[in-house]
Amino acid sequence: MTHSKVFLRTRDIDWAVKIGKDYIHVASAGGDLPKIVDDNLFKIWQELKKTRGLIDGGDVIVNEEYISEKYAEFREVNADEADFRIQWYICSFVEMASRGFYSFDRDVRTPFEDSKYRLVASPGQMRVMPEYNLPVVDLELEPIELDGRDIVRLIDERTEEN
């Protein structure tokens, strides 16, 4: 492992890979990284930096089901602030989706070693599909099918097989 546990657990790392023809972005929230990402983290960051200028401004689809489930309890207690909290929560993921990434977040309620990743926002109709130079993972699953799974383990298993 290139990066130590201290490094991983104390950072909310953005990483991204290409699965099939789709790009996925994940916010680690202190979770582990797949080996392929761990080894190429600096290159991925460099590539993500380039995406800052590539905002398509197309439609973004937010996973309303997950968001409403996540904030249902909060809404019961503090309905006035719920919308503000939801906006804050999704803004980072919506931005990545507008750049053509299926944007996932680690569910912080799950343990680090057995994390579940949830799809927060996905790109809608892109005017121009951007091309990013990111590590390619040979997974047959569609990005939407990754919702609720441990993406890190899936990618590790797949890359080990190859």
Added chain:
Amino acid sequence: MKAGVVEKTTKIRRMKGSLNKVAIEYALNAMVEYGFLGYAYWKLMCLYFPFKLFKTSFAHKSEAEMRTQGLSRSFVVASCAIGTRDVAYSDYSGKKKRETVVNDFPARRNDFRLWYGGNSKPYQHRDLYDHITNNLGTIGQKTNGVNHPIGYCAEQNVANRLLLDGDAAINDIQFSVPIRPRTGEVIDYCVNCRALFGGI
């Protein structure tokens, strides 16, 4: 891009340590790269959200309210937030240190100071040194199954600085709920923080 703008951007990038300066840098970068009205709005809102939550959670309470709720202590520290994504993509380099916000309520309720973890030296103040070694263990060691070395967190750095400056006694420091800056979610305290400051 105009040469003057580049020069100004570089100059501002060198200036660190103040939220206002970070905000200025954002606004300038946004103007240079994406046009002011679209992207700058989003970026500034992302900076604004964490502080709005922080202020609405704590700073709006009057001293009397704090006292009735048993919160008569003077300092509020935003604690144990994961990561640095809240600031910029430049943080992807991993060089930027974790930030923790401290507000010395109620004297300067709008004055937020930023502190960093990583290079803290809590053993500089005797009270804190004793508190840490009694409750957790040796400075620099890992314990409780937590991967954070003792004494090197932003929260401990804040406590150290407040004590050294004579701003507060150790019992005056109160920690907020831990917040994940990117999303505003309330997360669990790390075991070290709970052991160290939970009983304060």
